[in-house]
Amino acid sequence: MAYGFMLPAAILVAGLMYWPMIDTFRESLYATTFLNPNPTFIGLKTYEQLFGDSTFWQIVRNSIIWTIGVVFLQNVGGFLIALLLNQKLPGQGILRSLILLPWVLPGVVAAILWRFMYDPQLGLINSFFMRLGIVEHGVGWLAEPSTAMAAVIFAAFWKGFPFSTVVFLAALQNVDQEQVEAAKIDGAGSLRRLFDVVIPAIWPVAVVNVLLTTILTFNYFDIIYVLTRGGPLNATAIFPTRIYEVGFGQFKFGEAAAYGSLSVLVLVLFVGLLLLVQRRQVKAA
Amino acid sequence: MASRGKSLIGKVPLVILQLAIAFLVLAPFFWMLSVSLKPANEPFAIPARLWPDNPTLENYILAFRPEFRRYFLNSIIVSGATVLITVPLALLAAYSLTRYQFRILSVFLAAVILAQFFPAGAMIIPIYKMVKAANLLDTYASLIIAYITVTLPVAIWMLRGFLTRVPKTLEEAAAIDGARPLRAFFDIVIPLARPGIVATTVFVLIVTWQEFLFALSFTSTKEMRTLPVGMNDYIGQYGIRYGELMASSVMVSLPVIVIFFFLQRQFVSGLTAGAVKG
Numbered sequence: 316m317a318y319g320f321m322l323p324a325a326i327l328v329a330g331l332m333y334w335p336m337i338d339t340f341r342e343s344l345y346a347t348t349f350l351n352p353n354p355t356f357i358g359l360k361t362y363e364q365l366f367g368d369s370t371f372w373q374i375v376r377n378s379i380i381w382t383i384g385v386v387f388l389q390n391v392g393g394f395l396i397a398l399l400l401n402q403k404l405p406g407q408g409i410l411r412s413l414i415l416l417p418w419v420l421p422g423v424v425a426a427i428l429w430r431f432m433y434d435p436q437l438g439l440i441n442s443f444f445m446r447l448g449i450v451e452h453g454v455g456w457l458a459e460p461s462t463a464m465a466a467v468i469f470a471a472f473w474k475g476f477p478f479s480t481v482v483f484l485a486a487l488q489n490v491d492q493e494q495v496e497a498a499k500i501d502g503a504g505s506l507r508r509l510f511d512v513v514i515p516a517i518w519p520v521a522v523v524n525v526l527l528t529t530i531l532t533f534n535y536f537d538i539i540y541v542l543t544r545g546g547p548l549n550a551t552a553i554f555p556t557r558i559y560e561v562g563f564g565q566f567k568f569g570e571a572a573a574y575g576s577l578s579v580l581v582l583v584l585f586v587g588l589l590l591l592v593q594r595r596q597v598k599a600a
Numbered sequence: 601m602a603s604r605g606k607s608l609i610g611k612v613p614l615v616i617l618q619l620a621i622a623f624l625v626l627a628p629f630f631w632m633l634s635v636s637l638k639p640a641n642e643p644f645a646i647p648a649r650l651w652p653d654n655p656t657l658e659n660y661i662l663a664f665r666p667e668f669r670r671y672f673l674n675s676i677i678v679s680g681a682t683v684l685i686t687v688p689l690a691l692l693a694a695y696s697l698t699r700y701q702f703r704i705l706s707v708f709l710a711a712v713i714l715a716q717f718f719p720a721g722a723m724i725i726p727i728y729k730m731v732k733a734a735n736l737l738d739t740y741a742s743l744i745i746a747y748i749t750v751t752l753p754v755a756i757w758m759l760r761g762f763l764t765r766v767p768k769t770l771e772e773a774a775a776i777d778g779a780r781p782l783r784a785f786f787d788i789v790i791p792l793a794r795p796g797i798v799a800t801t802v803f804v805l806i807v808t809w810q811e812f813l814f815a816l817s818f819t820s821t822k823e824m825r826t827l828p829v830g831m832n833d834y835i836g837q838y839g840i841r842y843g844e845l846m847a848s849s850v851m852v853s854l855p856v857i858v859i860f861f862f863l864q865r866q867f868v869s870g871l872t873a874g875a876v877k878g
Contacts, residue, residue, distance in 0.1 A: 421810030
């Protein structure tokens, strides 16, 4: 009976997740173009082309900057906010509910909202900066290659931090208060208690959180696609947006699939590196 | 709590920080609402005016046009069907994971959790080709099947967390009393796991309501597009009619926000139970 219960889920996950992952690699060995929709086998040629293509390396670099930026802000910011929400203060109950709003908001809507916030003429951000006299004319945050990446990272942080905060908050509430009190009696200041007792206690949760947000951010499509379509000049193009553009914009399924396979490779290397660094740190401590 | 015994004055900086966070979270929502209530004839001042002089609902009436209603209906059908299929399937899978100790089941669980992290971008081309080969492009079925697949792993994982906490002894007692296993499942397990079922349902709903990549790839006609894709189309289409764009944004977000706030407590505990307790 156990197998019977499991079967439908197993078939779907195997057929629609594991098989496509393998099939992506097979697909990447074939060339399909808009003019020639019949796939022709070309082996690893697409990969060779990609490795020699500066756009590909730009995508790799962007993906890493984007992921590190969002994950850093989401986790460090999310943790600091969780610390604040864990204090005994008036209005905490309401604030704890309110901060979840961005996370519940559909990604496309969040992106539309931020497109509008960043708008050179009508955006709230420019309006705010102009009132303060920091800028004279509206800045096209999303239109400038130099600011576009920072702008999409911030929007993604805004959308995603509640998740980290909620998880950190739950972890903070599970911290053994006796240990905190003991440290207090030993004369440890609040910063000392934070680093010696609280952070070690929640470290395992932090590791899971960082891994989770890394993977989700690396694969996140909605915000960048709606905010910039990966532009200007590929300044914010990451793997998922590039795959969509190459596959469904240019109908080069083979190349899109190669990007797909490589995105898995980059993600695995990236997560592996993260785990390695984490293990080193635990040993060093 | 770290701040115990601190004087009220010592708390002032923290309260200011609280307000800053509330501002960060709410400012975009405020802006969305403000613009959605702005009458079309009230010109956009530069720098922009914070609240319209004569707030009106006319943008909402204009934005609630037939095609928007169609997107809305499509989203309800697709999300609703996904929830109705995913949650029972996940419940069965999670139940067998917690009640039977076969090696293959733990392998399966690991495989399911791993699948949760597969990049949708990496799978989209083969899945698109499958959907096309099955003649399912521009159908509800294609989206529902895709959504069931992507939400199943998390749903199984969440429900498993809840079911582990339903003591097995209750079912054993029922079995001694002569209840059949299936009966025990419906009469004992399901009622006790209800908070978990609610949390999982909300989660699946939030995920499918906003899913974008599959919907964008699988649908091409206006009749079949879901709200997120329709909203994305609006960006160019609406030109400078931001009021309508923001009004539709409010209408898209409202259902999930309302559901979420009603069921928030259960949902948050469901989400964090797995992450915090491992």
